[in-house]
Amino acid sequence: MATETGLNVAVVGATGAVGQQMLRTLEQRNFPISKLTLLSSKRSAGKKLTYKGEEIVIQEATPDSFEGVQLALFSAGGSISKALAPEAVKRGAIVVDNTSAYRMDPEVPLVVPEVNEEELRNHKGIIANPNCSxxxxxxxxxxxxxxxxxxxxxxxxxxxxxxxxxxxxxxxxxxxxxxxxxxxxxxxxxxxxxxxxxxxxxxxxxxxxxxxxxxxxxxxxxxxxxxxxxxxxxxxxxxxxxxxxxxxxxxxxxxxxxxxxxxxxxxxxxxxxxxxxxxxxxxxxxxxxxxxxxxxxxxxxxxxxxxxxxxxxxxxxxxxxxxxxxLLKGAAWNSVQISESLVKLGLLK
Amino acid sequence: MATETGLNVAVVGATGAVGQQMLRTLEQRNFPISKLTLLSSKRSAGKKLTYKGEEIVIQEATPDSFEGVQLALFSAGGSISKALAPEAVKRGAIVVDNTSAYRMDPEVPLVVPEVNEEELRNHKGIIANPNCSxxxxxxxxxxxxxxxxxxxxxxxxxxxxxxxxxxxxxxxxxxxxxxxxxxxxxxxxxxxxxxxxxxxxxxxxxxxxxxxxxxxxxxxxxxxxxxxxxxxxxxxxxxxxxxxxxxxxxxxxxxxxxxxxxxxxxxxxxxxxxxxxxxxxxxxxxxxxxxxxxxxxxxxxxxxxxxxxxxxxxxxxxxxxxxxxxLLKGAAWNSVQISESLVKLGLLK
The missing domain is CATH 3.30.360.10 (Dihydrodipicolinate Reductase; domain 2)
Known part of the structure; x- marks a missing residue:
């Protein structure tokens, strides 16, 4: 949706408390998005959410949902991230994961931009968003x-x-x-x-x-x-x-x-x-x-x-x-901030 | 009230959150009381409270209220304790004060019976009950x-x-x-x-x-x-x-x-x-x-x-x-427990 030049973005877990804050934050920050896909479990698929005044139908998240996606923001629980984050990476996306699934993985940067933004340069597809507290x-x-x-x-x-x-x-x-x-x-x-x-x-x-x-x-x-x-x-x-x-x-x-x-x-x-x-x-x-x-x-x-x-x-x-x-610095805003840092550092284009 | 052999007890601040717990605790512990006087500020005087099924009319606390009182439990704010605890002591009462008025006075034992019950032996009339926390x-x-x-x-x-x-x-x-x-x-x-x-x-x-x-x-x-x-x-x-x-x-x-x-x-x-x-x-x-x-x-x-x-x-x-x-171990119960210790140690008879 929205801008002509921008990124193909997917939000996984869009209906949750954090997911909804994620949408609001992307909107407020005017994050450069050319296409926005909202994904969820089968249970929430078919519901609609509004982004910048446009209604978007939520789809069930499957491996193929990530075809063409450049940035995938995950916030749907650890098991979904475990199952689908590698699928998104395989299809070329960078994943910013808000669950605890990959945080302690030595291959995965765990990033708070005010502290260790430069760690983003070492990512291998997945970047973990730390625990809120x-x-x-x-x-x-x-x-x-x-x-x-x-x-x-x-x-x-x-x-x-x-x-x-x-x-x-x-x-x-x-x-x-x-x-x-x-x-x-x-x-x-x-x-x-x-x-x-x-x-x-x-x-x-x-x-x-x-x-x-x-x-x-x-x-x-x-x-x-x-x-x-x-x-x-x-x-x-x-x-x-x-x-x-x-x-x-x-x-x-x-x-x-x-x-x-x-x-x-x-x-x-x-x-x-x-x-x-x-x-x-x-x-x-x-x-x-x-x-x-x-x-x-x-x-x-x-x-x-x-x-x-x-x-x-x-x-x-x-x-x-x-x-x-x-829900913001502890989750949605830190994830969006990581995304902005990826753009700023030329890691997402 | 109550037992024939027992102490002449006054409770100052009987209508407050702690004062009411004090009455219930004295009742539950079956504390030896021959006469119970309930005292308060002028504002609450005239109200009634029940102790062991008997109604007691609350009186305004004045220096003379403590004539004949052996044990006075204060819980009506620091300024009331500052003004009236010495008056109670002057008239022969032992004061257990639940306010912060005397806690750091080197002449006043600050007592939690599980920790320093023996300090009660050094009292000069006033014993302080510590802060709840x-x-x-x-x-x-x-x-x-x-x-x-x-x-x-x-x-x-x-x-x-x-x-x-x-x-x-x-x-x-x-x-x-x-x-x-x-x-x-x-x-x-x-x-x-x-x-x-x-x-x-x-x-x-x-x-x-x-x-x-x-x-x-x-x-x-x-x-x-x-x-x-x-x-x-x-x-x-x-x-x-x-x-x-x-x-x-x-x-x-x-x-x-x-x-x-x-x-x-x-x-x-x-x-x-x-x-x-x-x-x-x-x-x-x-x-x-x-x-x-x-x-x-x-x-x-x-x-x-x-x-x-x-x-x-x-x-x-x-x-x-x-x-x-x-309200209990943090206030009313600790005060009653101090009173029981005073009786046990032969300091109140």
Whole structure:
């Protein structure tokens, strides 16, 4: 659709929470598209979505759907990516994959453009978009690491329900109404659709996102740990994560403790570095009660940072509060931003 | 009221969220009371509350209210405690104060019975009940410290709205309904009634509890830091806190990173120590998705601990998830427990 000169683009998983944000973001950024194909599972095929005022019928994703496609944005779950991303690459497309399927594959660049855009040059067809909670953290860490090094990161997350999809949002709203009305309800989705037990998210905090691993960490926590090391190219970085779902619709918040390598960093210098950093908006004025909050980040592409304090016992230790729209910088916007970087670097033409 | 042999007890702030839990707890514990006086501000005087089936008319608290009182439980705000606790002591009462007014006074024991019950012997009339978020943390830390020492604690909290009082709960419920119904609302209480700006708590996370101090930490965060050192009698302990309000009615959750002094601690030994520790309930079975959650701790006196993991980079580092009813162990139950300890130690008779 749209421009005469532009790319043949496919979006896989167009009807999901992230997929819809992907379309809106491509539209807003006026991404150069000559043809746009919307793909989904068999179940959603036949539905229609609007892009730049034109209705597009969604088709079932099959290997042949990618004939002629130059850029394929995947966001339909790991198994779809596993099955179809190689098919898209085989047919000449570059894949930007928003699932966890290829993130830790050493052949696949895992990219947050503010941090490691140049890694895109090493792609072999598939580029992975990191986990939402990882992306916003590394955007905030990178400007600090560049000048002072980074030794240790301990993060506790306050993650929004939209990260678990549109059905989880619906579940939270229905539970909330039921509780306010004094009615019964049965949790069916959260904490993790693929796990056995389901718990109330309304007016609760659930310390489980994704399934547990043998070491007691959840897969979400291990994603934050391993992806951060890979994106920052620091296998020796010490990272620990506790990931918690809270009753927020959109916007992940993170409480970070970091320890830098080098002495001399002050809070005011960190604020000054972050206020000039790409993709970061500094919101840090305690006297006027200015700090990032989930409800304020929705529909914005930036990563908001505030509550910056030096640790009271360790001059190389700092505390930060980092908030971003998990569907945008955490997913759709980072994928589109990778696509823009591919164009800018001449890797997609 | 009630028993023939028993104590002359006054509860100050009986109509508040904590005061009402105080009455229920005294009742449930069958605390030895011969006379019970309920006191409040002028505004609530004349209202009635029920204790063991008997209606008691609430009186305005004045210095003379404490004539003959042996035990006075204060929970009506710092300024009331500042004004009236010394008056109660002057008249022979022992005061258990649930506000922050006297907590850091070196003359005043700050007591969590599981940790430092013996400190009660040093009281000079006033005993302070610690901050809710501090209490549940030190109950979980103490059994570990006893055997392995404690070097560093980094905590991020997920605090319930009831900690800000009954009006804050009402505000959260009204905001939540308004959002679900697509209606307008104006935040008026949270994050902190005494501060200037007020923010939406429904479907949000607010990284401010109490007012900001000059060092960028909030007063709530400094309470956790300073009170923990005092209760554990470890001025050298490294403590850092980030305190966050989330849309939960009752039940504070805490994500803890701790570093112990001595080598050799394993996850299974920590689980075994905590499963036998006073006041602690271990809920830690990831395979069966068993971990503490706010909604499950309500109306229970215990501190629930789970998600115990060894840090992946530091063999002396551990992560824990600690949940407790902030109105009970965090306030009313700890105050009543202190009162029981006073009786047990022969300090109140």
């Amino acid at each position: 990882t992306i916003q953290m590394v955007v905030a860490l990178e400007p600090i690491r560049k000048k002072y090094g980074m030794k240790k990161v301990i993060v506790s997350t306050y993650q929004a329900v939209s990260g678990a999809g549109a059905n989880a949002i619906k579940e939270m709203e229905e539970q909330t109404s039921a509780i306010l009305d004094g009615k019964e309800f049965t949790p069916e989705i959260l904490p993790c659709g693929s796990d056995e037990k389901h718990y109330q998210i309304a007016f609760n905090a659930i310390p489980q996102i994704d399934k547990f691993q043998d070491n007691g960490f959840t897969f979400e926590e291990m994603k934050m740990i391993n992806e951060t090391k890979k994106i920052m190219n620091m296998p020796e970085l010490q990272v620990a994560a506790t990931c918690v779902r809270i009753p927020v619709e959109t916007g992940h918040s993170e409480s970070l403790f970091i320890e830098v390598e080098n002495s001399g960093l002050t809070v005011s210098e960190m604020k000054s570095m972050l206020s000039e950093a790409p993709g970061v908006v500094l919101e840090d004025d305690p006297e006027n009660q200015i700090y990032p909050m989930a409800v304020n980040c929705v529909n914005k592409n930036d990563v908001f940072v505030g509550r910056i304090r030096q640790d009271l016992d360790n001059e190389k230790g700092f505390h930060l509060w980092v908030v971003s729209d998990n | 501090t209490i549940q943390m030190v109950v979980a830390l103490e059994p570990i410290r006893k055997k392995y020492g404690m070097k560093k604690v980094i905590v991020s909290t997920y605090q319930a709205v009831s900690g800000a009082g009954a009006n804050a709960i009402k505000e959260m419920e009204e905001q939540t309904s308004a959002i679900l119904d697509g209606k307008e609302f104006t935040p008026e209480i949270l994050p902190c009634g005494s501060d200037e700006k007020h923010y939406q708590i429904a479907f949000n996370a607010i990284p401010q509890i109490d007012k900001f101090q000059d060092n960028g930490f909030t007063f709530e965060e400094m309470k956790m830091i300073n009170e923990t050192k005092k209760i554990m009698n470890m001025p050298e302990l490294q403590v850092a806190a980030t305190c966050v309000r989330i849309p939960v009615e009752t039940g504070h959750s805490e994500s803890l990173f701790i570093e112990v002094e001595n080598s050799g601690l394993t996850v299974s030994e920590m689980k075994s120590m905590l499963s036998e520790a006073p006041g602690v309930v271990l809920e830690d079975d990831p395979e069966n998705q068993i971990y503490p959650m706010a909604v499950n701790c309500v109306n229970k006196n215990d501190v629930f601990v789970g998600r115990i993991r060894q840090d992946l980079d530091n063999e002396k580092g551990f992560h824990l998830w600690v949940v407790s009813d902030n």
